[in-house]
Amino acid sequence: MRRTPQDSVELPRRMKHLPVDRRGYPVIATVDRGPQAVDFGAISERRKLALATFDWCAVCGGPFADEARWQMVMQEGPVPEAVAGEAPVHEVCALYAAQVCPFLFSPQSRLGDEFRKGMVRDAVVRFVGFESTSSVIAHESGLQQGVHTLHFAHQKQVDEFSYHSPDEIQDRFADALANERDLPVSDAEQVLIALFNRLDDEGDGAVVTGAALAAGAAFAKDVFLVQGMKRFTAKPYRAVAGLLLKGSADEVLEFSNGSQDEAFRVVGPWVLERADTMPLPLQQWRKRGENMVRRSDPKRPEGPGRSVSKNAACPCGSGRKARRCHPAGIALN
Structure with a gap:
């Protein structure tokens, strides 16, 4: 059987509660799912609304508490604030995804949905950590006229990492795993x-x-x-x-x-x-x-x-x- 990047990447402790699909892949919090199938290529706006309301990570579905909110950004230089159409994630979850998500780990990766078909991943992927999510607003989608999607605004950059190949972030991932802590949940x-x-x-x-x-x-x-x-x-x-x-x-x-x-x-x-x-x-x-x-x-x-x-x-x-x-x-x- 052909090995995948996931086979050799340790699963963060805060992701171990996630269900898995029929292939054994952890089903991240933001994607469409049902009892019969999981669509890893489709982000659910309904689920994004719950993530925004309860301040949860888009990968593990757990709380942020006092941890930074991480977002992939396209711009260069300082990023005091940013707006994104995807919900934010924990650093350790971002580092894990960077090594197992096909679009994130390979410079040759292409998006395959009907609206972004042919788009290629940037040569260098940049993630920025922000102190807080300042607002979440419904905007009309630029891809589908008349359809609104949620956009997350973040403020106060606190850290960042970037990579061309996932090999470049393995040490940072190891440190994040070693320092991973349980977040308070009532x-x-x-x-x-x-x-x-x-x-x-x-x-x-x-x-x-x-x-x-x-x-x-x-x-x-x-x-x-x-x-x-x-x-x-x-x-x-x-x-x-x-x-x-x-x-x-x-x-x-x-x-x-x-x-x-x-x-x-x-x-x-x-x-x-x-x-x-x-x-x-x-x-x-x-x-x-x-x-x-x-x-x-x-x-x-x-x-x-x-x-x-x-x-x-x-x-x-x-x-x-x-x-x-x-x-x-x-x-x-």
Whole structure:
């Protein structure tokens, strides 16, 4: 059997929880997947939204905490800030990918998708580490008219590495492996990470993408125009996000505890525990939501809870009866 670069490259500890495809390749967090097949050549915009919301690495799907966000850049010279259409990664994950990803490890590599067919990898690949992701914005794609994709803006360059051949970064990779550390993950976030990285996530990240919308991504400008997000427009995610934004701690926990959705059961606790340390993009989206959501007056309930039968399913999506879940209704604006 022909050996591949992956066979001789050590897997970082933080990637060992990832599922593998039928060939044994670890399925990185940002790619399209399903129980039957994985498309390593397709980046999922739905999954990118979850990565942005929870501040996770696009390779291992784990948190950044206080580590730098690494991005491949094309420009030369100092890079105080950068905007990219791909989600950032940990340094050790970038170094691993540089040695096993066909497009990254070979100077002769070409992209094969229908929009970039024939594009060749730059002779020298440059990765830059940034202190933080300052914003994530939906832009109309330059490759597909009318389709929006997410773009990540990073600020404050802290480090970089470049290479022509992966052999040039082996020492740096060895150091990164030796210094790899476990990043803090709460019980709620651990559940979200596990759900996000599985192969059968109801079709390409649907479960955790819904949780990301509830956490506040529903307030991001043009978020429902993003590629693959149309399926979420029929449900009142913005109403649920309003509850998690302006509801009391008891209301948030009541919603989470009563939900039949695995990710919704833990996104409420995650929002509460991260109230003072939310990722910058999510802070911006929730701030925008402050002007979009109006608190219900307990004496004059309004919203979908008043427009459905008391024994009907609650419009928030919890699966409980409306009279049990949100008897006062959920404000929609």
